[in-house]
Amino acid sequence: MEALSKAPLAVGFSGGGDSLFLLKATLDWAKSCGRRVLALVVDHQLQADSARWTAEALARAKALGAEAQALAWIGPKPVTGLPAAARRARHALLAGAAREAGASVLLLGHTASDLAEAAAMRAEGSTVPDPRQWAPSPVWPEGRDVFLLRPLLSLTRVEIRDALAAEGETWLDDPANADLRYARARARAGGADGAVLEPEAARPPPVFAVDDAGALRLSRDAAAAHLAAALLCAAGTERPPRGERLERLVRRLRGGETFTATLAGARIEARDEVLICRDAGETARGGLASLTLAPGETGVWDGRWEIVAGVSSVTVCALQGHASRLSPAQRQSLAKLPAAVRPSLPLLLRHGAAPCSPALDGPSFAAEGGGRARLLVGGRFEAAVGLYDQESVTRCHVRGASAREPLS
Known part of the structure; x- marks a missing residue:
């Protein structure tokens, strides 16, 4: 049997009751496995006392035996859409810190009460999703290779606080949780906190394929959720397509129509099967922006390719209009790909080096200066549709690096 991972575990810790219960449970489990636990405390800088709360949370985490790190959401805050912006900033900070520490699993203290509150919020018109027990980080590309684990979804907030009180524990309470200007606070005040709902498990599509160029192929009867995930991953974007436009796409596919369309930065070609790739028309609208990396620097180009520069700097741009600069071998490989993908x-x-594309056969990027290029599309899609159900080894589409890389 393969040995358990020794990678650290990251825990989102606010000092509140749910995260306190989670951190204590994680520390108990990690101790028996010899794994480090890193408590990550996010200061959104939205409350006058946030710096003090952060310091108290850090001290509490360290007293319990965890390593601890403070993260801050700095800069101006939006006037509208503040909860969504804060959520994205929080996830980006947590994912970045977890990956930097070598952790691929980030534990969060969402509970059955959060599931009930999300349902109540949707009933009032919100689009907030259900927290899943195991899911990839929702931010991109900051969240690449980071998975969220929510082990408390079967427990209500009342049960957790009763257990903490029985141990003589105290915890922090964020006043924003009682601020009725926010939908979640209104749902909690309306009694959603006490309900218990069963989280819905992700179900992967029965058939799909991802090629080395980042194009996905699905059957015409693919579920709407899988189509949405394919659009996001193929386009390298983070914002899902609007519901009505996705529903229209599903109807056209179910009707057997042959067509070409664009949606959410992706191109869809529907024939016997559905080809989904990056919409090249984005170049005309200022998309597919170039990326320049200093020697040894890592960056993500267009949300689809992770590039590590070698001994010299590298600029990454779209191939459109530059195919003639490729080597004869790479031009031959390019001709074999669907025209929409190229x-x-x-x-x-x-x-001092010949232009090349890491998506094509021919001299590798690594052989000419030690750089690496990793296609993110396939792994992201597999994670999004629930094919990774535990901390394990994932396949990565890599040019110039190992074809298999551990999640942790």
Whole structure:
């Protein structure tokens, strides 16, 4: 049997009751496995006392035996849409810190009460999703390779606080949780906190394929959720398509129509099967922006390719309009790909080296200066549709690096 991972576990810790219960449980489990636990405390800088709360949470985490790190959401805050912006900022900070620490699993203290509150919020018109027990980080590309584990979804907030009180524990209470300007606070005040709902498990599609260029192929009867995930992953974007436009796409696919369309930054070609790739038309609208990396620097181009520069700097741009600069071998490989896929492939430009695309066969990027290029589309899609159900080994589409990389 393969040995258990020794990678650290990251825990989102606010000092509130749910996260306190979670951190204590995680520390108890990690101690028996010899794993480090890193408590990550986010200061949203939205409350006058937030700095003091952060310091208290850090001290509490360290007293319990965890390593602890403070993270801050700095800069101006939006006037509208503040809860959603704060949620994205929080997830981005947590995912970045977890990955930097070598952790691929981030534990969060969502409970059965959060499931009930999300349902109540949707009933009032919100689009907030249900927290899943095991899911990839919702932010992109900051959340790549980071998975969220929510082990408390079967417990209500009342049960957790009763258990803490029985141990003589105290915890912090964020006043925002009682601020009725926010939908979640209104749902909690309306009694949703006490309800218990069963979380819905993700179900992967029965058939799909992802090629080395980042194009996905699905059957025409693919579920709407899988189509939405394919659009996001193929386009490298984070914002899902609007519900009515996705529903229209599903109806056209179910009707057997042959068509080409664009949606959410992706191109859809529906024939016997559905081809979904990056919309090359984005180049005309200012999309597919170039990325320049210093020697040894890592960056994500267009949300689809992770590039690590080698001994020299590298600029990554879209292949559209530059195919003639490729080597004969790479031009041959390019001709074998569907025409819709070709323009949005990455092209790597380095001083003193021939332009090349990591999506094509031919001399590798690594052989010419030690760089690496990793296609993110396939792994992201597999994670999004529930194919990774535990901390394990995932396959990565890599040029110039190992074809298999551990999640932790």
